[in-house]
Amino acid sequence: MLVYLNGRYIPKAExxxxxxxxxxxxxxxxxxxxxxxxxxxxxxxxxxxxxxxGMRELRIGGPEVLTREGLREISERLLxxxxxxxxxxxxxxxxxxxxxxxxxxxxxxxxxxxxxxAAPFSSPLELRxxxxxxxxxxxxxxxxxxxxxVNLLPNVVAKQRAKEAGAFEAILLxxxxxxxxxxxxxxxxxxxxxxxxxxxxxxxxxxxxxVLIGLARNLDFVVNEAPIFAEEIDRLEExxxxxxxxxxxxxxxxxxxxxxxxxPGPVALALLxxxxxxxxxxxxxxxx
Amino acid sequence: MLVYLNGRYIPKAExxxxxxxxxxxxxxxxxxxxxxxxxxxxxxxxxxxxxxxGMRELRIGGPEVLTREGLREISERLLxxxxxxxxxxxxxxxxxxxxxxxxxxxxxxxxxxxxxxAAPFSSPLELRxxxxxxxxxxxxxxxxxxxxxVNLLPNVVAKQRAKEAGAFEAILLxxxxxxxxxxxxxxxxxxxxxxxxxxxxxxxxxxxxxVLIGLARNLDFVVNEAPIFAEEIDRLEExxxxxxxxxxxxxxxxxxxxxxxxxPGPVALALLxxxxxxxxxxxxxxxx
Numbered sequence: 326m327l328v329y330l331n332g333r334y335i336p337k338a339e340x341x342x343x344x345x346x347x348x349x350x351x352x353x354x355x356x357x358x359x360x361x362x363x364x365x366x367x368x369x370x371x372x373x374x375x376x377x378x379g380m381r382e383l384r385i386g387g388p389e390v391l392t393r394e395g396l397r398e399i400s401e402r403l404l405x406x407x408x409x410x411x412x413x414x415x416x417x418x419x420x421x422x423x424x425x426x427x428x429x430x431x432x433x434x435x436x437x438x439x440x441x442x443a444a445p446f447s448s449p450l451e452l453r454x455x456x457x458x459x460x461x462x463x464x465x466x467x468x469x470x471x472x473x474x475v476n477l478l479p480n481v482v483a484k485q486r487a488k489e490a491g492a493f494e495a496i497l498l499x500x501x502x503x504x505x506x507x508x509x510x511x512x513x514x515x516x517x518x519x520x521x522x523x524x525x526x527x528x529x530x531x532x533x534x535x536v537l538i539g540l541a542r543n544l545d546f547v548v549n550e551a552p553i554f555a556e557e558i559d560r561l562e563e564x565x566x567x568x569x570x571x572x573x574x575x576x577x578x579x580x581x582x583x584x585x586x587x588x589p590g591p592v593a594l595a596l597l598x599x600x601x602x603x604x605x606x607x608x609x610x611x612x613x
Numbered sequence: 614m615l616v617y618l619n620g621r622y623i624p625k626a627e628x629x630x631x632x633x634x635x636x637x638x639x640x641x642x643x644x645x646x647x648x649x650x651x652x653x654x655x656x657x658x659x660x661x662x663x664x665x666x667g668m669r670e671l672r673i674g675g676p677e678v679l680t681r682e683g684l685r686e687i688s689e690r691l692l693x694x695x696x697x698x699x700x701x702x703x704x705x706x707x708x709x710x711x712x713x714x715x716x717x718x719x720x721x722x723x724x725x726x727x728x729x730x731a732a733p734f735s736s737p738l739e740l741r742x743x744x745x746x747x748x749x750x751x752x753x754x755x756x757x758x759x760x761x762x763v764n765l766l767p768n769v770v771a772k773q774r775a776k777e778a779g780a781f782e783a784i785l786l787x788x789x790x791x792x793x794x795x796x797x798x799x800x801x802x803x804x805x806x807x808x809x810x811x812x813x814x815x816x817x818x819x820x821x822x823x824v825l826i827g828l829a830r831n832l833d834f835v836v837n838e839a840p841i842f843a844e845e846i847d848r849l850e851e852x853x854x855x856x857x858x859x860x861x862x863x864x865x866x867x868x869x870x871x872x873x874x875x876x877p878g879p880v881a882l883a884l885l886x887x888x889x890x891x892x893x894x895x896x897x898x899x900x901x
Contacts, residue, residue, distance in 0.1 A: 328632065330632070337632070337633075338631075340631070340632045341629035341630060341631060341632070342629060342630045342631075342632060342634070342637055343626075343628070343629060343630075344616065344618070344625070344628045344629070344630060344728050344730070345625075346630070346637065347769075348636075348637045349630055349634065349636045349637045349707075349709075349763070350644075350707070350763060350765075351640070351763060351765040351766060351768075351769050352639070352640025352763055352764045352765060352766050353765070353766055353769050356638075383766075383770070417715065419637075419638070421637075427705065429765070429768055429769045429772035429773070429795060429796055430769075430772050430773050430776045431769075431773050440632050442632070463756075465755050465756035465757060466755050467753050467754050467755045467767050468751075468753035469753060469767075474766055475637070475638060475639060475640055476640045476764040476765075476766045476767075477638075477639040477640060477641070477717070477764075478639060478640050478641055478671075478762055478764045479755050479757075479764075480639075480717055481635075481639050481641050481717045481718075481719075482671070484717035484718050485717070485718050485719050488718045507717060508717055
């Protein structure tokens with residue numbers, strides 16, 4: 326597999342980072358995961374804007390290091406060179422504040438580290454159609470969850486706890502409200518209304534979350550960007566996750582209790598179908 | 614400079630980490646910084662216990678990877694081989710959850726990455742004697758600040774904001790109380806009583822913090838492990854930082870306002886002197 330590291334396309338086994346990289350020492354970096362379908366980046370503008378925003382807010386790199394156009398060009402070259410230009414794939418991009426002696430303050434005149442890689446992706450359709458279970462956990466993350474940084478240890482630990490509970494995802498509760506999953510956004514249906522936590526410092530404003538809100542409105546669903554409170558969980562008619570690789574993933578059981586009738590609901594399945602059409606994927610496989 | 618990486622002593626320039634190291638991708642690791650004075654680790658038990666606790670809580674490695682004895686032996690070899698066995702130095706140790714394809718869940722059968730390095734250290738005595746300024750910032754970190762992980766981006770950003778404000782450190786306020794600094798613990802004196810935030814999930818229980826509490830009690834100071842509230846800041850007689858390399862660092866100005874009479878106070882200076890004696894450093898240089 327060929328990856329991109331600081332301007333060079335090299336075999337992954339040769340992609341090595343000095344121990345003084347601030348990604349390794351501090352988690353001082355941002356990342357983005359994008360879908361590449363038939364050799365083209367999907368939702369490239371949304372993902373590019375997310376990465377640009379993280380770089381700007383944390384002052385990591387700038388247009389001289391990676392532009393949206395550069396992100397697209399490198400991604401498409403990685404897809405092509407790795408034989409991924411025909412099917413479905415993901416592209417991972419990470420920028421860190423570069424290599425410098427270990428001091429917390431930002432180093433001066435230090436070029437960022439830019440790493441990108443591509444991998445084949447295959448959607449687990451049986452999970453989408455059948456639903457999965459989730460658990461709830463306290464959301465103990467920092468107060469800038471809107472930044473897509475590699476400080477992901479709380480997310481890692483939450484996902485591991487979900488796995489050990491036999492669940493697909495951990496859904497996080499902060500101050501009595503569902504914020505998001507450990508690596509997904511969360512939507513619920515209550516009284517026929519689609520709800521998801523509002524964009525704020527407490528969630529990642531996921532690209533797929535935005536796409537789904539648009540698709541839901543096109544389908545004449547009522548969308549309310551407002552919290553789902555813990556007390557409302559037993560009134561949920563549907564619950565589902567969204568994300569670049571999670572797409573629309575119905576949750577049919579939460580903390581061991583069925584959601585709605587315990588099967589994927591009509592809103593989730595309609596949005597899964599609509600998303601597949603929007604992505605140009607074979608829609609008929611999605612929702613049956 | 615010779616460093617230690619996964620069982621080998623190699624030149625730092627050759628110490629390279631695969632891009633799939635979970636330290637780089639997730640900040641999924643713990644670290645420790647210890648002082649090495651005249652070739653011996655200082656407070657080795659406290660630092661070793663801290664590292665063991667982080668490894669145990671996050672399930673990174675175990676005794677087969679690094680024991681307290683191993684930490685000491687590698688440290689002392691690094692000090693010796695790098696010509697640091699005569700003077701004052703620091704030893705940095707970092708363990709990550711190893712190299713594995715990027716998935717949040719813990720990889721199975723993956724050996725941790727163990728990295729250690731040593732560097733010369735020289736205490737900035739003029740700062741200790743003269744005092745420095747600090748700013749306050751909201752403590753936006755996660756709720757497990759007791760773990761010494763490499764998810765340090767909030768600390769990095771806080772330290773950078775302090776630097777840009779012309780200050781030495783950012784002192785963090787959570788729910789109206791001073792918790793700690795971006796890389797230090799914080800002590801204050803109010804009504805003659807020494808106060809510091811209690812050990813909890815909101816602070817790192819620093820080794821030097823513990824040492825200073827013991828030294829303060831030996832000196833018959835009243836120590837109260839209780840928060841200093843924001844409303845009490847203008848009543849502070851003294852304010853100082855503690856840490857492995859920060860030692861005892863008086864803060865003489867906070868957010869532009871003098872603390873006490875604007876000079877390092879008697880409690881801080883007595884503790885600095887006592888710490889230097891305890892470390893076996895030349896005490897007479899500390900407190901005059």
